[in-house]
Amino acid sequence: MVFKKMLSAFGVGGPSVDTVLTNPNTRPGLTLDGHVNLVGGDAPASIEQITVGLVTRVEIEGGDTEYAGIMEFHRMAVSGPLQLAPKQQLSIPFQLPVPWETPVTDVYGQRLHGMTMGLRTELAVARAVDKSDLDQVAVHPLPIHERILDAFQALGFRFKHADLERGHIRGVQQTLPFYQEIEFFAAPQYAGTINEVELTFVTSQQGVEVILECDKRGGFLSAGHDVFGRYAVPHSDAGRTDWVQVVDGWLRETTSRYGNLRAHGFGAPHGHHGHRGSGMAGMLGGAALGVAGGLVAGELIEDAFEGDFGGDFGDFGGE
Structure with missing residues:
Protein backbone atom coordinates (compact mmCIF):
# COMPACT_ATOMS: atom_id res chain seq x y z
CA MET A 1 0.00 0.00 0.00
CA LEU A 142 -10.36 39.01 -38.63
CA PRO A 143 -11.79 40.64 -41.80
CA ILE A 144 -9.96 43.91 -41.09
CA HIS A 145 -6.67 42.03 -40.76
CA GLU A 146 -7.34 40.10 -43.97
CA ARG A 147 -8.03 43.26 -46.00
CA ILE A 148 -4.77 44.86 -44.86
CA LEU A 149 -2.73 41.69 -45.44
CA ASP A 150 -4.37 41.32 -48.88
CA ALA A 151 -3.26 44.88 -49.68
CA PHE A 152 0.36 44.09 -48.76
CA GLN A 153 0.20 41.10 -51.09
CA ALA A 154 -1.38 43.12 -53.90
CA LEU A 155 1.35 45.74 -53.54
CA GLY A 156 4.00 43.06 -54.04
CA PHE A 157 5.33 42.57 -50.50
CA ARG A 158 6.73 39.12 -49.67
CA PHE A 159 6.31 37.58 -46.24
CA LYS A 160 9.56 37.01 -44.35
CA HIS A 161 8.85 36.01 -40.75
CA ALA A 162 6.52 36.56 -37.79
CA ASP A 163 7.22 36.55 -34.08
CA LEU A 164 6.06 37.93 -30.75
CA GLU A 165 8.08 40.53 -28.88
CA ARG A 166 7.68 40.92 -25.16
CA GLY A 167 6.87 44.51 -24.20
CA HIS A 168 4.42 47.30 -24.90
CA ILE A 169 4.14 49.78 -27.73
CA ARG A 170 4.35 53.24 -26.26
CA GLY A 171 1.10 55.18 -26.53
CA VAL A 172 -0.99 52.13 -27.51
CA GLN A 173 -3.47 50.53 -25.11
CA GLN A 174 -2.49 46.85 -24.70
CA THR A 175 -3.89 44.10 -22.50
CA LEU A 176 -1.29 41.42 -23.37
CA PRO A 177 2.38 41.61 -22.38
CA PHE A 178 3.63 41.19 -25.97
CA TYR A 179 2.93 42.31 -29.53
CA GLN A 180 3.22 40.54 -32.89
CA GLU A 181 5.54 41.64 -35.67
CA ILE A 182 4.78 40.40 -39.20
CA GLU A 183 7.85 41.10 -41.34
CA PHE A 184 7.87 41.65 -45.12
CA PHE A 185 10.53 42.10 -47.75
CA ALA A 186 9.96 45.39 -49.56
CA ALA A 187 7.88 45.36 -52.76
CA PRO A 188 9.79 46.38 -55.94
CA GLN A 189 8.20 49.84 -56.13
CA TYR A 190 9.41 50.63 -52.58
CA ALA A 191 12.81 48.94 -52.85
CA GLY A 192 14.60 52.21 -53.48
CA THR A 193 13.22 53.63 -50.22
CA ILE A 194 12.93 50.77 -47.71
CA ASN A 195 14.49 47.36 -47.08
CA GLU A 196 11.79 45.72 -44.96
CA VAL A 197 8.49 46.51 -43.24
CA GLU A 198 7.24 45.19 -39.90
CA LEU A 199 3.47 45.21 -39.41
CA THR A 200 1.82 45.07 -35.97
CA PHE A 201 -1.89 44.75 -35.19
CA VAL A 202 -3.18 45.70 -31.73
CA THR A 203 -6.82 44.70 -31.86
CA SER A 204 -9.76 45.62 -29.66
CA GLN A 205 -13.51 45.14 -29.83
CA GLN A 206 -13.81 48.50 -31.62
CA GLY A 207 -11.08 48.14 -34.22
CA VAL A 208 -7.35 47.77 -34.75
CA GLU A 209 -4.30 49.93 -34.25
CA VAL A 210 -1.92 49.38 -37.16
CA ILE A 211 1.76 50.10 -36.46
CA LEU A 212 4.24 50.14 -39.33
CA GLU A 213 8.00 50.04 -38.83
CA CYS A 214 9.93 50.64 -42.05
CA ASP A 215 13.65 50.00 -42.35
CA LYS A 216 14.46 53.02 -44.48
CA ARG A 217 17.47 52.96 -46.77
CA GLY A 218 20.22 55.52 -46.34
CA GLY A 219 20.96 58.18 -48.91
CA PHE A 220 24.14 59.71 -50.29
CA LEU A 221 24.62 61.86 -47.19
CA SER A 222 22.38 60.07 -44.69
CA ALA A 223 22.42 56.76 -42.83
CA GLY A 224 19.63 54.23 -42.90
CA HIS A 225 17.14 54.36 -40.03
CA ASP A 226 13.74 53.08 -38.89
CA VAL A 227 10.61 55.16 -39.34
CA PHE A 228 7.23 54.47 -37.75
CA GLY A 229 3.59 55.05 -38.57
CA ARG A 230 0.50 54.43 -36.46
CA TYR A 231 -3.07 54.25 -37.80
CA ALA A 232 -6.43 53.41 -36.16
CA VAL A 233 -9.09 51.58 -38.15
CA PRO A 234 -12.60 50.47 -37.01
CA HIS A 235 -13.79 46.95 -37.83
CA SER A 236 -16.65 48.45 -39.83
CA ASP A 237 -14.21 49.71 -42.48
CA ALA A 238 -13.14 46.19 -43.48
CA GLY A 239 -15.56 45.80 -46.36
CA ARG A 240 -15.88 49.34 -47.70
CA THR A 241 -12.38 50.69 -48.29
CA ASP A 242 -9.84 50.48 -51.11
CA TRP A 243 -7.20 48.93 -48.90
CA VAL A 244 -4.46 48.87 -51.54
CA GLN A 245 -4.73 52.65 -51.82
CA VAL A 246 -4.94 53.07 -48.03
CA VAL A 247 -1.90 50.90 -47.26
CA ASP A 248 0.11 52.52 -50.05
CA GLY A 249 -0.75 55.91 -48.53
CA TRP A 250 0.31 54.73 -45.07
CA LEU A 251 3.65 53.53 -46.39
CA ARG A 252 4.38 56.70 -48.33
CA GLU A 253 3.41 58.89 -45.39
CA THR A 254 5.50 56.81 -42.98
CA THR A 255 8.60 56.76 -45.17
CA SER A 256 8.40 60.51 -45.69
CA ARG A 257 9.19 61.00 -42.01
CA TYR A 258 12.69 61.28 -40.63
CA GLY A 259 13.59 59.27 -37.55
CA ASN A 260 10.93 57.92 -35.24
CA LEU A 261 7.65 59.37 -34.02
CA ARG A 262 9.07 61.38 -31.13
CA ALA A 263 8.13 64.56 -32.94
CA HIS A 264 4.57 63.31 -33.14
CA GLY A 265 4.30 62.54 -29.43
CA PHE A 266 4.59 58.75 -29.57
CA GLY A 267 8.20 58.23 -28.53
CA ALA A 268 9.90 55.02 -29.63
CA PRO A 269 6.89 52.83 -30.47
CA HIS A 270 8.39 49.50 -29.51
CA GLY A 271 9.61 50.42 -26.02
CA HIS A 272 9.95 47.48 -23.63
CA HIS A 273 8.75 47.55 -20.06
CA GLY A 274 10.23 45.57 -17.19
CA HIS A 275 8.93 42.24 -15.93
CA ARG A 276 5.87 42.20 -13.76
Whole structure:
Protein backbone atom coordinates (compact mmCIF):
# COMPACT_ATOMS: atom_id res chain seq x y z
CA MET A 1 0.00 0.00 0.00
CA VAL A 2 2.84 2.40 0.89
CA PHE A 3 4.53 1.57 -2.44
CA LYS A 4 1.31 2.26 -4.37
CA LYS A 5 0.96 5.63 -2.61
CA MET A 6 4.53 6.47 -3.60
CA LEU A 7 3.83 5.55 -7.23
CA SER A 8 0.66 7.63 -7.17
CA ALA A 9 2.60 10.62 -5.86
CA PHE A 10 4.86 10.35 -8.92
CA GLY A 11 1.93 10.12 -11.29
CA VAL A 12 2.04 6.37 -11.85
CA GLY A 13 -1.44 4.85 -11.96
CA GLY A 14 -2.99 8.27 -11.43
CA PRO A 15 -5.76 10.00 -13.40
CA SER A 16 -5.27 11.02 -17.03
CA VAL A 17 -6.51 14.10 -18.88
CA ASP A 18 -7.24 14.61 -22.58
CA THR A 19 -8.74 17.79 -24.00
CA VAL A 20 -10.71 17.62 -27.23
CA LEU A 21 -11.44 20.88 -29.06
CA THR A 22 -14.66 21.13 -31.05
CA ASN A 23 -12.68 23.16 -33.58
CA PRO A 24 -9.01 24.17 -33.12
CA ASN A 25 -9.52 27.11 -35.50
CA THR A 26 -10.60 30.44 -34.08
CA ARG A 27 -10.22 34.23 -34.44
CA PRO A 28 -9.50 37.04 -32.00
CA GLY A 29 -12.62 37.91 -30.02
CA LEU A 30 -14.26 34.50 -30.58
CA THR A 31 -14.05 31.38 -28.38
CA LEU A 32 -12.42 27.96 -28.22
CA ASP A 33 -14.96 25.28 -27.31
CA GLY A 34 -14.22 21.77 -26.15
CA HIS A 35 -14.32 19.12 -23.45
CA VAL A 36 -11.78 18.10 -20.83
CA ASN A 37 -12.00 14.32 -20.58
CA LEU A 38 -10.80 12.69 -17.35
CA VAL A 39 -10.18 9.02 -16.63
CA GLY A 40 -9.58 7.90 -13.04
CA GLY A 41 -6.48 5.97 -12.12
CA ASP A 42 -5.97 2.98 -9.86
CA ALA A 43 -7.05 4.86 -6.73
CA PRO A 44 -9.44 7.68 -5.84
CA ALA A 45 -8.03 11.11 -6.65
CA SER A 46 -8.80 14.53 -5.23
CA ILE A 47 -8.75 17.06 -8.06
CA GLU A 48 -8.05 20.55 -6.77
CA GLN A 49 -8.66 22.46 -10.02
CA ILE A 50 -8.77 22.08 -13.78
CA THR A 51 -7.62 25.01 -15.91
CA VAL A 52 -7.12 25.71 -19.61
CA GLY A 53 -4.78 28.40 -20.88
CA LEU A 54 -3.36 29.75 -24.14
CA VAL A 55 0.42 29.47 -24.50
CA THR A 56 2.77 30.76 -27.19
CA ARG A 57 6.44 31.45 -27.88
CA VAL A 58 7.62 34.99 -27.15
CA GLU A 59 10.96 36.68 -27.88
CA ILE A 60 12.35 38.14 -24.66
CA GLU A 61 15.18 40.65 -24.35
CA GLY A 62 17.54 40.15 -21.43
CA GLY A 63 20.43 42.59 -21.26
CA ASP A 64 22.33 42.32 -24.54
CA THR A 65 20.79 38.99 -25.49
CA GLU A 66 17.44 37.89 -26.85
CA TYR A 67 15.93 34.46 -26.26
CA ALA A 68 12.62 32.68 -26.77
CA GLY A 69 10.40 31.73 -23.83
CA ILE A 70 7.04 30.02 -23.59
CA MET A 71 4.39 32.25 -22.05
CA GLU A 72 0.87 31.53 -20.88
CA PHE A 73 -1.10 34.69 -21.56
CA HIS A 74 -4.72 33.75 -20.90
CA ARG A 75 -6.18 31.26 -18.41
CA MET A 76 -9.59 30.09 -17.26
CA ALA A 77 -10.72 27.61 -14.60
CA VAL A 78 -12.85 24.79 -16.02
CA SER A 79 -13.62 23.11 -12.72
CA GLY A 80 -13.08 23.54 -9.02
CA PRO A 81 -12.41 20.73 -6.53
CA LEU A 82 -13.89 17.32 -7.31
CA GLN A 83 -13.40 13.66 -6.45
CA LEU A 84 -12.51 11.18 -9.20
CA ALA A 85 -13.15 7.51 -8.47
CA PRO A 86 -10.90 4.73 -9.82
CA LYS A 87 -11.42 4.30 -13.60
CA GLN A 88 -14.24 6.88 -13.54
CA GLN A 89 -14.74 8.73 -16.83
CA LEU A 90 -15.78 12.36 -16.71
CA SER A 91 -16.20 14.94 -19.50
CA ILE A 92 -16.30 18.65 -18.62
CA PRO A 93 -17.33 21.17 -21.30
CA PHE A 94 -15.72 24.60 -21.55
CA GLN A 95 -15.82 27.74 -23.68
CA LEU A 96 -12.67 29.84 -23.52
CA PRO A 97 -12.93 33.46 -24.77
CA VAL A 98 -10.03 34.32 -27.09
CA PRO A 99 -8.59 37.78 -26.26
CA TRP A 100 -8.94 40.40 -28.98
CA GLU A 101 -5.16 40.93 -29.01
CA THR A 102 -4.37 37.25 -29.57
CA PRO A 103 -1.79 37.09 -32.39
CA VAL A 104 -2.63 35.60 -35.77
CA THR A 105 -0.96 32.24 -36.46
CA ASP A 106 -2.52 31.19 -39.79
CA VAL A 107 -3.22 33.15 -42.97
CA TYR A 108 -4.62 31.77 -46.24
CA GLY A 109 -4.73 28.33 -44.65
CA GLN A 110 -0.99 28.37 -43.95
CA ARG A 111 0.85 28.56 -40.65
CA LEU A 112 2.91 31.75 -40.39
CA HIS A 113 6.56 30.76 -40.15
CA GLY A 114 7.72 31.56 -36.63
CA MET A 115 4.33 31.30 -34.90
CA THR A 116 3.11 28.69 -32.41
CA MET A 117 -0.04 28.58 -30.31
CA GLY A 118 -1.44 25.93 -27.99
CA LEU A 119 -4.16 25.31 -25.45
CA ARG A 120 -2.67 23.84 -22.29
CA THR A 121 -4.88 21.91 -19.87
CA GLU A 122 -3.65 21.52 -16.32
CA LEU A 123 -5.09 19.02 -13.87
CA ALA A 124 -4.01 19.86 -10.31
CA VAL A 125 -4.09 16.67 -8.25
CA ALA A 126 -3.81 16.78 -4.46
CA ARG A 127 -0.66 15.10 -3.10
CA ALA A 128 0.45 13.99 -6.58
CA VAL A 129 2.18 15.19 -9.72
CA ASP A 130 -0.03 17.51 -11.78
CA LYS A 131 -1.20 16.24 -15.16
CA SER A 132 -1.33 18.30 -18.33
CA ASP A 133 -2.33 18.15 -21.98
CA LEU A 134 -1.53 20.41 -24.94
CA ASP A 135 -3.53 20.95 -28.12
CA GLN A 136 -2.48 22.96 -31.15
CA VAL A 137 -4.61 26.03 -31.91
CA ALA A 138 -4.85 28.06 -35.13
CA VAL A 139 -5.79 31.74 -34.85
CA HIS A 140 -7.05 33.20 -38.13
CA PRO A 141 -7.25 36.90 -38.99
CA LEU A 142 -10.36 39.01 -38.63
CA PRO A 143 -11.79 40.64 -41.80
CA ILE A 144 -9.96 43.91 -41.09
CA HIS A 145 -6.67 42.03 -40.76
CA GLU A 146 -7.34 40.10 -43.97
CA ARG A 147 -8.03 43.26 -46.00
CA ILE A 148 -4.77 44.86 -44.86
CA LEU A 149 -2.73 41.69 -45.44
CA ASP A 150 -4.37 41.32 -48.88
CA ALA A 151 -3.26 44.88 -49.68
CA PHE A 152 0.36 44.09 -48.76
CA GLN A 153 0.20 41.10 -51.09
CA ALA A 154 -1.38 43.12 -53.90
CA LEU A 155 1.35 45.74 -53.54
CA GLY A 156 4.00 43.06 -54.04
CA PHE A 157 5.33 42.57 -50.50
CA ARG A 158 6.73 39.12 -49.67
CA PHE A 159 6.31 37.58 -46.24
CA LYS A 160 9.56 37.01 -44.35
CA HIS A 161 8.85 36.01 -40.75
CA ALA A 162 6.52 36.56 -37.79
CA ASP A 163 7.22 36.55 -34.08
CA LEU A 164 6.06 37.93 -30.75
CA GLU A 165 8.08 40.53 -28.88
CA ARG A 166 7.68 40.92 -25.16
CA GLY A 167 6.87 44.51 -24.20
CA HIS A 168 4.42 47.30 -24.90
CA ILE A 169 4.14 49.78 -27.73
CA ARG A 170 4.35 53.24 -26.26
CA GLY A 171 1.10 55.18 -26.53
CA VAL A 172 -0.99 52.13 -27.51
CA GLN A 173 -3.47 50.53 -25.11
CA GLN A 174 -2.49 46.85 -24.70
CA THR A 175 -3.89 44.10 -22.50
CA LEU A 176 -1.29 41.42 -23.37
CA PRO A 177 2.38 41.61 -22.38
CA PHE A 178 3.63 41.19 -25.97
CA TYR A 179 2.93 42.31 -29.53
CA GLN A 180 3.22 40.54 -32.89
CA GLU A 181 5.54 41.64 -35.67
CA ILE A 182 4.78 40.40 -39.20
CA GLU A 183 7.85 41.10 -41.34
CA PHE A 184 7.87 41.65 -45.12
CA PHE A 185 10.53 42.10 -47.75
CA ALA A 186 9.96 45.39 -49.56
CA ALA A 187 7.88 45.36 -52.76
CA PRO A 188 9.79 46.38 -55.94
CA GLN A 189 8.20 49.84 -56.13
CA TYR A 190 9.41 50.63 -52.58
CA ALA A 191 12.81 48.94 -52.85
CA GLY A 192 14.60 52.21 -53.48
CA THR A 193 13.22 53.63 -50.22
CA ILE A 194 12.93 50.77 -47.71
CA ASN A 195 14.49 47.36 -47.08
CA GLU A 196 11.79 45.72 -44.96
CA VAL A 197 8.49 46.51 -43.24
CA GLU A 198 7.24 45.19 -39.90
CA LEU A 199 3.47 45.21 -39.41
CA THR A 200 1.82 45.07 -35.97
CA PHE A 201 -1.89 44.75 -35.19
CA VAL A 202 -3.18 45.70 -31.73
CA THR A 203 -6.82 44.70 -31.86
CA SER A 204 -9.76 45.62 -29.66
CA GLN A 205 -13.51 45.14 -29.83
CA GLN A 206 -13.81 48.50 -31.62
CA GLY A 207 -11.08 48.14 -34.22
CA VAL A 208 -7.35 47.77 -34.75
CA GLU A 209 -4.30 49.93 -34.25
CA VAL A 210 -1.92 49.38 -37.16
CA ILE A 211 1.76 50.10 -36.46
CA LEU A 212 4.24 50.14 -39.33
CA GLU A 213 8.00 50.04 -38.83
CA CYS A 214 9.93 50.64 -42.05
CA ASP A 215 13.65 50.00 -42.35
CA LYS A 216 14.46 53.02 -44.48
CA ARG A 217 17.47 52.96 -46.77
CA GLY A 218 20.22 55.52 -46.34
CA GLY A 219 20.96 58.18 -48.91
CA PHE A 220 24.14 59.71 -50.29
CA LEU A 221 24.62 61.86 -47.19
CA SER A 222 22.38 60.07 -44.69
CA ALA A 223 22.42 56.76 -42.83
CA GLY A 224 19.63 54.23 -42.90
CA HIS A 225 17.14 54.36 -40.03
CA ASP A 226 13.74 53.08 -38.89
CA VAL A 227 10.61 55.16 -39.34
CA PHE A 228 7.23 54.47 -37.75
CA GLY A 229 3.59 55.05 -38.57
CA ARG A 230 0.50 54.43 -36.46
CA TYR A 231 -3.07 54.25 -37.80
CA ALA A 232 -6.43 53.41 -36.16
CA VAL A 233 -9.09 51.58 -38.15
CA PRO A 234 -12.60 50.47 -37.01
CA HIS A 235 -13.79 46.95 -37.83
CA SER A 236 -16.65 48.45 -39.83
CA ASP A 237 -14.21 49.71 -42.48
CA ALA A 238 -13.14 46.19 -43.48
CA GLY A 239 -15.56 45.80 -46.36
CA ARG A 240 -15.88 49.34 -47.70
CA THR A 241 -12.38 50.69 -48.29
CA ASP A 242 -9.84 50.48 -51.11
CA TRP A 243 -7.20 48.93 -48.90
CA VAL A 244 -4.46 48.87 -51.54
CA GLN A 245 -4.73 52.65 -51.82
CA VAL A 246 -4.94 53.07 -48.03
CA VAL A 247 -1.90 50.90 -47.26
CA ASP A 248 0.11 52.52 -50.05
CA GLY A 249 -0.75 55.91 -48.53
CA TRP A 250 0.31 54.73 -45.07
CA LEU A 251 3.65 53.53 -46.39
CA ARG A 252 4.38 56.70 -48.33
CA GLU A 253 3.41 58.89 -45.39
CA THR A 254 5.50 56.81 -42.98
CA THR A 255 8.60 56.76 -45.17
CA SER A 256 8.40 60.51 -45.69
CA ARG A 257 9.19 61.00 -42.01
CA TYR A 258 12.69 61.28 -40.63
CA GLY A 259 13.59 59.27 -37.55
CA ASN A 260 10.93 57.92 -35.24
CA LEU A 261 7.65 59.37 -34.02
CA ARG A 262 9.07 61.38 -31.13
CA ALA A 263 8.13 64.56 -32.94
CA HIS A 264 4.57 63.31 -33.14
CA GLY A 265 4.30 62.54 -29.43
CA PHE A 266 4.59 58.75 -29.57
CA GLY A 267 8.20 58.23 -28.53
CA ALA A 268 9.90 55.02 -29.63
CA PRO A 269 6.89 52.83 -30.47
CA HIS A 270 8.39 49.50 -29.51
CA GLY A 271 9.61 50.42 -26.02
CA HIS A 272 9.95 47.48 -23.63
CA HIS A 273 8.75 47.55 -20.06
CA GLY A 274 10.23 45.57 -17.19
CA HIS A 275 8.93 42.24 -15.93
CA ARG A 276 5.87 42.20 -13.76
CA GLY A 277 6.20 39.41 -11.22
CA SER A 278 8.77 36.61 -11.39
CA GLY A 279 9.80 34.14 -14.04
CA MET A 280 9.87 34.53 -17.80
CA ALA A 281 6.10 34.86 -18.03
CA GLY A 282 5.70 37.79 -15.65
CA MET A 283 2.17 38.23 -14.37
CA LEU A 284 -1.05 38.92 -16.24
CA GLY A 285 -4.38 39.14 -14.44
CA GLY A 286 -3.08 36.97 -11.61
CA ALA A 287 -2.54 33.95 -13.88
CA ALA A 288 0.82 33.14 -15.44
CA LEU A 289 3.45 30.45 -15.74
CA GLY A 290 6.62 30.70 -13.70
CA VAL A 291 9.99 29.67 -15.08
CA ALA A 292 9.47 25.97 -14.42
CA GLY A 293 5.96 25.98 -15.84
CA GLY A 294 7.18 27.84 -18.90
CA LEU A 295 9.89 25.28 -19.56
CA VAL A 296 7.50 22.37 -19.22
CA ALA A 297 5.01 24.02 -21.55
CA GLY A 298 7.84 24.71 -23.96
CA GLU A 299 8.78 21.02 -24.12
CA LEU A 300 5.17 20.08 -24.65
CA ILE A 301 4.79 22.61 -27.46
CA GLU A 302 7.91 21.38 -29.22
CA ASP A 303 6.76 17.76 -28.96
CA ALA A 304 3.18 18.41 -29.98
CA PHE A 305 3.85 20.89 -32.80
CA GLU A 306 7.09 19.55 -34.24
CA GLY A 307 6.94 19.80 -38.02
CA ASP A 308 3.96 22.17 -37.94
CA PHE A 309 5.82 25.50 -37.70
CA GLY A 310 6.10 25.98 -41.45
CA GLY A 311 3.76 27.50 -43.97
CA ASP A 312 4.63 30.04 -46.59
CA PHE A 313 1.78 32.52 -46.11
CA GLY A 314 0.11 31.82 -49.44
CA ASP A 315 1.55 33.81 -52.34
CA PHE A 316 3.83 35.91 -50.14
CA GLY A 317 6.37 33.11 -50.04
CA GLY A 318 9.44 33.23 -47.86
CA GLU A 319 13.13 32.76 -48.03
